[in-house]
Amino acid sequence: MAVKKSYDEINEKIRKGQAVVVTAEEVSQMALECDPGEIARKVDVVTTATFGPMCSSGAFINFGHYDPPIRMEEVLLNDVPAYAGLAAVDAYIGATAESKYNETYGGAHVIEELIEGKEIRLKAKARGTDCYPTKEVETIVNKELVNEFFLFNPRNAYQNYAAAVNSLGHTIYTYMGSLLPRFGNATYSTSGELSPLLNDPDFRTVGIGTRIFLGGAQGFVSWYGTQFNTSKQKNIYGVPTSNAGTLSVIGDAKQMHTRYIKAAYMERYGVTLFVGIGIPIPVLDEELARSVSIRNEHIETTVLDYGRSEKPIVGTATYAMLRSGTIEINGKKVKTAPVSSLLRAREIAGELKQWIQGGQFEITKPIEHFPTHTHVKGLKRQ
Amino acid sequence: MNKRYIFTFSPDIVNRPIVSEIAKHYDVMVNILNADVTSGREGKLVVELEGADGNIVQSLEYAKEAGVECVPLEKQLQFDQDQCVACGSCTAVCFSGALMMDADSWELLFDPEKCVVCGRCVKACPLQLFRIAMEE
Numbered sequence: 183m184a185v186k187k188s189y190d191e192i193n194e195k196i197r198k199g200q201a202v203v204v205t206a207e208e209v210s211q212m213a214l215e216c217d218p219g220e221i222a223r224k225v226d227v228v229t230t231a232t233f234g235p236m237c238s239s240g241a242f243i244n245f246g247h248y249d250p251p252i253r254m255e256e257v258l259l260n261d262v263p264a265y266a267g268l269a270a271v272d273a274y275i276g277a278t279a280e281s282k283y284n285e286t287y288g289g290a291h292v293i294e295e296l297i298e299g300k301e302i303r304l305k306a307k308a309r310g311t312d313c314y315p316t317k318e319v320e321t322i323v324n325k326e327l328v329n330e331f332f333l334f335n336p337r338n339a340y341q342n343y344a345a346a347v348n349s350l351g352h353t354i355y356t357y358m359g360s361l362l363p364r365f366g367n368a369t370y371s372t373s374g375e376l377s378p379l380l381n382d383p384d385f386r387t388v389g390i391g392t393r394i395f396l397g398g399a400q401g402f403v404s405w406y407g408t409q410f411n412t413s414k415q416k417n418i419y420g421v422p423t424s425n426a427g428t429l430s431v432i433g434d435a436k437q438m439h440t441r442y443i444k445a446a447y448m449e450r451y452g453v454t455l456f457v458g459i460g461i462p463i464p465v466l467d468e469e470l471a472r473s474v475s476i477r478n479e480h481i482e483t484t485v486l487d488y489g490r491s492e493k494p495i496v497g498t499a500t501y502a503m504l505r506s507g508t509i510e511i512n513g514k515k516v517k518t519a520p521v522s523s524l525l526r527a528r529e530i531a532g533e534l535k536q537w538i539q540g541g542q543f544e545i546t547k548p549i550e551h552f553p554t555h556t557h558v559k560g561l562k563r564q
Numbered sequence: 565m566n567k568r569y570i571f572t573f574s575p576d577i578v579n580r581p582i583v584s585e586i587a588k589h590y591d592v593m594v595n596i597l598n599a600d601v602t603s604g605r606e607g608k609l610v611v612e613l614e615g616a617d618g619n620i621v622q623s624l625e626y627a628k629e630a631g632v633e634c635v636p637l638e639k640q641l642q643f644d645q646d647q648c649v650a651c652g653s654c655t656a657v658c659f660s661g662a663l664m665m666d667a668d669s670w671e672l673l674f675d676p677e678k679c680v681v682c683g684r685c686v687k688a689c690p691l692q693l694f695r696i697a698m699e700e
Contacts, residue, residue, distance in 0.1 A: 233649070235690065286692070359653045360688045367656045444649055446690035454690070456649060505667070519656030521690075523649045524670040 185222035187466050189547040192226045196544050201226040203538045205531040206376045206463075206474055213475035221471040227538055227545060228474040230378040231395070231460040231530035234371050234522025235446055237357060238337035238408065239455045240276040241293050241435050244329040245304060247271055252316035254306040258282070259292045259323075266306070270314055274334075277445075277455035288453030290445035293333070296325050297397070298440045331435045333397060333443075337407040339459050341379030341427035342414075342483055345370040345499060345518075347511060350489035355450035359521045361488055368485060368509055368516045373527040374478045374501035378461040379429070381474045383421045387463055389548025394431065395460030395534045398442040400543065401433025403461075406552040413557040419480040420473070423498065427552070431459065442530065458526060460534035464545045478502040485511060566614045568597070568637035568680070569624070573607040577631045583609070590623035591615055597680045610637065610681050641679050644693040648672055654694070657684035 195201040202225050204212070209228050212221060243264070245254075253270035257263070261281045264273040279289035292302055301322045310317040325331050347368045348354050348361035355361075358369045374380070382388050392403040407428025414426040435443075442458030465471050478501035485497040499509040499518075508515045537543035573582070578601060587594050592615035601607035613620050624634050641662075650672045654663045662679035665672060686694045 234651070355687070359690075360657050360684065362657065369653070369656050444691070447692065448690050449687040456651070456690075507667070517656070517659075520652035520665070520670075521656075523651045525650040528670070 185219065185467055185471075187222075187226070187464070189464060189466075189545055192464050193544045195226055196538055197541055199539070199541055201538060203227045203229060203535045205528070205535055206230045206381050207528070207531070209474050210375050210477045213477070218468040218471040218475065221475060222465050222468045225465045225471070228381060228463045228465060229460060229531045229534040229538070230376055230381045230463060231458070231527040231534065232339055232373045232377050232522060233442065233456060233458045233526035233530060234373075235357065235448070235454040236335065236338045236457040237278050237454045239333065239335035239457055240274055240289060241296075241331060241333050242272060242274050243296075243331050245271040245273070245306075245323060246327070246329050248316055248319050250316050251314045252306060252308050252319055253311060253314035254308055254319075256307040258305040259289075259302050260287070260295075261303075261305075262287070262289050262292050264289070278453050280453055285452065286447040288445070288447075290453050290455035293435065293455065294440050294443055294445040296331060297435055297438050297443055299324060299326075325436050332432060333401070333435045333438070334404070334430075334432045335457065336430050337409060337428045338431050338457055339378050339407070339429045339461070340372070340425055341383070342377070342422050342424060342481070343371050344424050345483055345485045345504060345509075346488045347485055347496060347516060348489040349487045349496070354489060355448065356488050357448055357451050357454060358488065359519070360449060365511050365514055365516050368499075368504070368511070368518045369521050370483065370501075370504045370518065371520065371522045372483070372501065373522060373524055374481055374505070375476055376524070376527050376531055378459065378463075379427045380421050380476060380481055382463050382470070383416070383473060385427065385552045386470060387466070387548070388429070388461060389551045391546055391549035392461065393543065393546040394433075394462075395458070395530055395537070396431055396433035396438070397435065397458055398439030399433055399437035401431055403429050403548075404432040405430040409558050410552065410556050411558045412554055417480075417482050419476055421476060421481055423482045424484045429459075442526070456523075458530050460530040462534060462538060462543070462545050478505060485509070566612055567620055568610065568612045570635045570637055570640060571609040571611055571627065572633040572635070573601070573609075574631055575605055578603060578605070578607045580630065582627055582630050582632055583611070586613075586623040586627060590619045590626065592619050592623045598682065612680070637679065637681060640681055640697055641676060642695040642697050643674055645672075645674065647691055647693050649691065651690065653690055654685040654688050657688045
């Protein structure tokens with residue numbers, strides 16, 4: 183008989199400490215010997231994870247009201263500008279915002295330091311109004327002194343991501359790392375069979391409201407991510423072969439840990455933030471058992487030439503090939519290297535597995551599913 | 565055997581062909597991996613010496629007598645491994661085999677013996693964990 187499990191049944195098992203939880207890598211190994219039916223019967227939850235640079239990240243902070251009050255219009259945190267076009271002491275610090283005086287220090291560093299409990303210098307300016315007369319405040323803040331401090335990342339956890347090479351005669355410095363001349367190397371940034379959205383390619387269980395591991399704390403999927411694209415080509419295993427779905431995520435940064443939120447500076451590109459995300463996939467039926475069983479040799483990605491502005495496709499490779507250390511592009515052997523950490527992604531998948539096994543973390547049925555027919559528009563001059 | 569050294573030349577000996585003399589008199593192959601030499605100023609060479617052990621020792625003695633400071637290379641690249649997240653970005657630019665991902669654990673492996681101090685990892689590391697310390 184076909185297996186059908188509900189979220190409530192699985193949560194009941196989690197509460198009793200009886201749920202069978204394995205990581206996405208473990209289930210892929212199981213699948214070498216078990217068919218999807220057996221996996222659906224045996225396994226309740228599969229944990230997936232990723233730890234990579236995710237530029238489209240940032241945090242909201244509410245600093246608390248000053249006396250006499252100020253409606254902050256210009257906000258600097260350790261000389262990094264934050265967006266303050268809000269009322270009155272709210273600001274959004276974006277991960278890629280750069281310090282006015284040091285291009286290697288930015289919003290990501292401010293976020294990491296706040297999480298770590300460090301003090302940050304706040305400078306705020308305003309024009310002054312009858313109800314908010316103060317025009318300037320300079321003080322020290324930390325995560326205990328502010329009211330709210332939560333991450334709100336509009337685009338994280340890309341479902342697959344193209345690998346990068348460079349055809350030019352000189353090294354280029356990109357968010358995919360240093361790309362050496364004449365196809366001297368290839369870099370890739372997905373945790374492959376462990377990657378969250380490759381294990382639920384049709385977003386059956388990941389949707390708005392899904393409880394996740396975010397930066398070492400519990401967080402939530404708040405929306406589908408920006409540039410969410412369901413129109414990308416899928417291969418015979420049902421996974422897209424290039425950048426497709428994305429997630430918008432939210433979580434209390436005060437509870438997070440700098441082991442899973444790490445500021446970075448990419449040479450001649452700028453500041454970015456390594457974000458650790460873990461997502462549980464409930465194995466509700468055989469179809470989901472099949473999805474979570476996917477292996478690196480089944481997941482393909484396109485290889486793009488970052489040396490040319492239109493980034494033409496120069497090849498494809500599976501994650502099994504990318505992880506082998508070399509791929510072939512136009513008949514030439516090219517050395518490969520990751521830019522996201524599989525080591526730390528595995529740690530996150532293991533941590534989330536323990537949380538669920540320990541009954542501290544229950545799975546959530548999406549409040550609403552993501553849209554099913556989306557594509558991404560470009561920007562034109564009108 | 566192969567050994568790597570940093571040779572530091574004081575300004576008064578920068579113009580002497582010491583490297584050629586080593587190669588000629590001691591049967592030691594000298595591969596210059598990195599060079600920063602300007603007439604009238606202190607100069608630095610990163611070299612790999614290849615030859616019989618005894619010959620390398622003698623050639624180093626010769627260089628030292630001539631006034632060249634010879635420091636074994638493994639002390640020169642500093643890596644703050646505790647802070648490393650094992651993203652692998654440095655392995656994209658390391659061709660000496662000093663920085664490699666372990667194919668099972670996906671930890672970053674660092675073998676200072678293989679490092680030629682090309683400096684590419686210094687720029688490639690998104691956490692700035694590598695430093696080339698030319699002065700000991």
